Amino acid sequence: MALFATALLALTISAALSLVFSKKPAWSAFAGAGGNVLAAALGLAALAFAGAKPHLNLPWAVPGGQLHIALDPLSAVFLAPMFVLCACGALYGVSYGGLNRRTGTGFLLYNLLTASMAVVFTARNAMLFLAAWEIMALCSFLLVVTDYENPETRNAGWVYLVATHIGTAFIIALFALAWHKCGSTEFADFPKAFAALPFAAVALLSVTGFGAKAGFFPFHVWLPKAHPAAPSHVSAVMSGIMIKTGIYGIIRMISFCPPPPFWFGGLLASIGIISGVGGVLFALAQRDIKRSLAYSSVENIGIIALGLGMGWMGAASGRTDIAFIGFAGALLHVINHAFFKGLLFFGAGAVYHATGIRDMDRLGGLRRFMPVTALTFLAGSAAIAALPPFNGFISEFLIYSGAFKAVIAGRGAGFGGLAVILGLSLTGGLAAACFTRVFGIIFLGEPRAKLAVEHGEPPLMVGPMVALSALCLFMGLAPQFAARLVTEPALMLSGAPYADLPSRLQPVGLLGCAVVLLSLALWFFRKRLLAGRAVASAPTWGCGYSAPAASMQYTASSFAQPLVDFFGIGTAKKIEEPHGLFPSHAMFRSETPDIAKSRFYRPLFENIEQRMSSLRVIQHGNIHAYILYIAAALVALLVWTLK
Amino acid sequence: MTAIADFAAALLLAPLLPGVINRVKAFFAGRRGQSVFQLYYDLRKLLAKGAVYSSASGFVFRLGPVASLAALLAALAVMPAGGHGSLASFDGDIILFAYLLALSRFVTVLAALDTGSSFEGMGASREVFFSALAEPAFFLSLAVLAKKAGAFSFNLIFLSANPVTGTPLLLVLAALFIVFLAENCRIPFDDPNTHLELTMIHEVMVLDHSGPDFALISYGAALKMWLLGAVVVRLALPFGGGTGGAQSPALFLAGIFALAIATGIVESCMARLRLLKVPALLLSASMLAFAAFMVS
Incomplete structure (x- = not known):
């Protein structure tokens, strides 16, 4: 201490x-x-x-x-x-x-x-x-x-x-x-x-x-x-x-x-599903990198809530093993999310620091100017999309495991487990869409607008990103160490242990190592094959079109458009179509306001303001009156204590 | 030992599946069609070629094909894609399997975006859209299997003494078959024959790959078909429960090629769905799996 x-x-x-x-x-x-x-x-x-x-x-x-x-x-x-x-x-x-x-x-x-x-x-x-x-x-x-x-x-x-x-x-x-x-x-x-x-x-x-x-x-x-x-x-x-x-x-x-009743676990799991799916959908619809990352935090908090909900549902149905795995997954996700989201915000910051732009639709091709940032951001994106061999997969794997065990146990916990599986799988697919978009649009392809990349990659910014991405990979390849971190607190919450969590996670880590080794092996296999052969570089094939331009690339908005339209989260579009034979002006603009803000908070606060406006009479800026209020309040208190 | 034999058989025989499908389609079209070994010839030719890389692309484009195939090979290790058990088996390998397929998709999509082509961007966008909807259907189907078998590992599920039967089986099979078609980019989701249409998905993402890279991708696609086909086949055919059941490689091979023939028939008799209707079909797969969960 x-x-x-x-x-x-x-x-x-x-x-x-x-x-x-x-x-x-x-x-x-x-x-x-x-x-x-x-x-x-x-x-x-x-x-x-x-x-x-x-x-x-x-x-x-x-x-x-x-x-x-x-x-x-x-x-x-x-x-x-x-x-x-x-x-x-x-x-x-x-x-x-x-x-x-x-x-x-x-x-x-x-x-x-x-x-x-x-x-x-x-x-x-x-x-x-x-x-x-x-x-x-x-x-x-x-x-x-x-x-x-x-x-x-x-x-x-x-x-x-x-x-x-x-x-x-x-x-x-x-x-x-x-x-x-x-x-x-x-x-x-x-x-x-x-x-x-x-x-x-x-x-x-x-x-x-x-x-x-x-x-x-x-x-x-x-x-x-x-x-x-x-x-x-x-x-x-x-x-x-x-x-x-x-x-x-x-x-x-x-x-x-x-010990909380079953409904509490169900409540947290429902919050988890709504936050997870809602968060990632709004993350998909944003063009500002950091706003997209902020919504993705809502999603990850949802995943943590799913794990906690699974834990409490398991505990309430008398299954301490399910409770243990749920809590362990949620707590491990707390650690994992800190690492990969920290890494991604550092990366987004490095992009902003170098270009002064946060709008993804104007970025692109940054891989050339900031190679280390690109590589670490890629690691962070894979981790947050819960892909093996990174750490994000380990925590989601635990929550899934708890949910599958609950499904097998049947009854109320079974439906809870099914809901958790549904929520996690939908969130997982959408998160993959979201982060292929963020990474792909910012770092890959060609710059969409003229970029002035300054400052390069200062070592004090690169160092933390490298360290965090190494942590993300290590915790994915050796999940048994990560599991040890959460065993004790999960035990504290669930009350009973679950046999040998670290050794149960070991095969997941080993297969992760296998993916890494196989990739390396195939990489060198291809290198040997291509050694001494003609390896050419040519423009991207434009399917016969001979004057491709960087501005013709898919943008962040177009990449997300089918998903955003399908889920109908209220994207407002403003289109000015081109007219005539030689159109001079056309524009398209889309924006996705927050549904909770526009449909819930704004009406609520406006309503409150209307109702409270009648009280404005007592607030008129006359300092004598205010002193009178204070005196009156004091007298009232005095009377109340004397009574 | 038998698991290693199954693993090797999958690696060797997977490129036959597209050959069989093409042969069936040719039969329906009244043509003689290409050899069932066509993909082997293609692979040999591609592996012997040099490569052309887009000047817009970089490291990620070169990582795509390798990492994608590596993920599929690792997925094959946990899938009993033969008459016996799998190479590796542990609680939760079904989750790892699904996410390894997701990893393979993730790197393919990024490689497509790395070329900066708007065609490939379009394919990438559709790929992530449809797979985000296919994922819940696949996981719900897995939940049905896990519930019935009392385990969540492929080996235990497929060798369970208490297999899924009757109506739930039919519903889950329907859901998994839809997922199989969607994930392998077959009609009615995607037309593998078209390379240059606005509706294509998978084929457009790999437009810029050439030589050995394209060989890795084509081989990976065949392997993915074998992997997801194995789920359907192991479930549909009576492999017998427990350890004493009939574990016949011949039965499995018959099943997987029957599945390829069925896919060919679907492709010959159906047109590709309008792009806007695809989500509805994927949602209906989720609904089927959910119904199976309710009645099982």
């Missing part, structure tokens, strides 16, 4: 130092990134060499609060990817953000965000948890609005700030209810409180409150706005780790409850 506390200390001190040196950006970048990497090393060491029940409990002046943090397997499974990704992001951020007057505040906020997430994952006291949660929300908000000069960025920040606080309100309500029942804010006393509360209340408050942070459909509306606006290393950390605090919160709260 001393190591962990030192890591937190390193983060806060380096945060302070980077602010102090903000007049000398190079120093503050060195302090900030160095502190973050040091903290990651210390933190990972703390996880590796954690004692039996490491915890730290200090008094705190806040009423009802205690500085109580503890490490357990569930915390560790979230902390490990957090330290890795945050350290990678800090290094990447040095090059991405450049050295300027914002470097100091940037690293101050970034390291505070890292520290607050570390506390969120370890807090054992409701007040401390909420304090860290709020610091996390505010730091990430301020990081999102780094480019505050842009009105769109300000709007994104505003939406994020509102969404996260609506979620926090539900969490506060949950903690207040618990405090009311047991008179304590210590998490250790929560089981008593939750036993006295109806399960449905606890479940719905947690799923709504934490789900807003996690980005469950339809609480996801802030994600596609905030992620494109934020600097890329911040998007990577927000998408890879910060939204997982929502998942962590749900798991932690439900672990304080008596």
Whole structure:
């Protein structure tokens, strides 16, 4: 625990130092990134060499609060990817953000965000948890609005700030209810409180409150706005780790409850299907790379929810093995998604850094200018499409396995399992479509517009991407190591072990190795065949058309058009057709607004605004009247306490 | 040992399947048709040639054919594509099988996009669209088999003492046959005879491949047909349950070539569906599998 506390200390001190040196950006970048990497090393060491029940409990002046943090397997499974990704992001951020007057505040906020997430994952006291949660929300908000000069960025920040606080309100309500029942804010006393509360209340408050942070459909509306606006290393950390605090919160709260009934697992699985399919469909329809990646985070959160749902459905039907596999798959996906989504956001950031463009339809052929970025982005795309031999497949394999076991078990769990299989397979096929599109359109073929590729590939940006893609491949080829990471927490949640998970995953890893080796063998086979023969280079065959141009290539929009039209997710098209014999002007434009935003939130908030407008009479800017309100409120309170 | 023999037989005999289909189509058209060994001749010729690469393409284009075939070979290791068991078998190999096919598709689509041709982009877009709809149908069918056999490994499913029979069998077979036709790009989904039409899918994605690369792709396509055909055949024919059942390679070979003949007959008697109708047929495969799940 001393190591962990030192890591937190390193983060806060380096945060302070980077602010102090903000007049000398190079120093503050060195302090900030160095502190973050040091903290990651210390933190990972703390996880590796954690004692039996490491915890730290200090008094705190806040009423009802205690500085109580503890490490357990569930915390560790979230902390490990957090330290890795945050350290990678800090290094990447040095090059991405450049050295300027914002470097100091940037690293101050970034390291505070890292520290607050570390506390969120370890807090054992409701007040401390909420304090860290709020610091996390505010730091990430301020990081999102780094480019505050842009009105769109300000709007994104505003939406994020509102969404996260609506979620926090539900969490506060949950903690207040618990405090009311047991008179304590210590998490250790929560089981008593939750036993006295109806399960449905606890479940719905947690799923709504934490789900807003996690980005469950339809609480996801802030994600596609905030992620494109934020600097890329911040998007990577927000998408890879910060939204997982929502998942962590749900798991932690439900672990304080008596065993949840079957419907709760079903609820999470339904949320998973809606988020998974909805997220990936909207990801397919986007032209902005980072917005597409943000929607794909909604999809992956859905996959995690599917795994958790499978786990709780299994547990409720008395099948601890199904529960174990479901939880193990969900938790492994938490780790995997942190790595490949971090990698993909870094790649998207590198593209933006080099070209200044985020619109896929104007990119293309970047493979030539950024070969390392292209290769790592390819690894990330294969991993996120759950293809062997990468890590994304391992976690989905576990969730599928749980679902197939449930189908075999039959009864209620059987239909749950079938729904999970259906959701996963549909999401899987669509994710493959989505990421062949993102990678193919950006990096392959020819540039669609005149591109000015600058800056090349700075080593501090390439290094983290290479490291993360190596991790993705390693965890796919040797899944037995990945399985060890999640065995303990899954055991904690399911209550009973499932024999020998690592050795059951070994054949999957071996076949993954076989694919890699066979590819290499075939590659060299072809090389030997072609040695000494005529190997020519010619323009792509235009089927007889002799003047092909780069602008004739398929674009991201045309690639996605059949799928987007088939699923009817409300793409608005604006077409001006060419007229006459020598048409001078024609245009086509398509845009896919978020269905939850346009059909649900906007009418809702407009309605609320209309109803509340009558209250505007009391808000008229007259300061005397406001003082009168305060006095009246005080008198009312006095009367109420005297009564 | 028998599994190795099956593996080798699949590798050797797979290129016969397109030959048989073409022969059947020729028969229906009243032609004599090409030799059933035509694909072997083609492969030998292609492997002896040099190559032309598009100047727009790069590493990914060269990776496509190799990685695609590698994935299919790995998939063959878990599929009992013969009269006996498979080379490797473990809980969940059915999931790995499906995703190895997805990997093969993924790299093929990317190789197509790497040429920058709008034709190939069109094929790639359709390929991902239709496979995204075929995937649920395939997995739902697997769920039916797993439920009945009480296991989710191909070996245990196909050697189960409690095989799928009756109405559920017919429904699942129909669903799997549709998936077989869709994944192998046969009529009514795609016409393997057309190379330059706006409706084609698979053939257009490989327009720019030549020489050894095209040999790997053509061979991979035949192997994929053998793999998915094996699912249908192992299910349709009575291989006997348990370990004492009749495990006859001859029966399997008869089955898989009968399937090729059936495919040829379908292609001779049907036209390609309009592109807009294809999703409906794929959805109906999912519905059939779901119905099978309900009645089994």
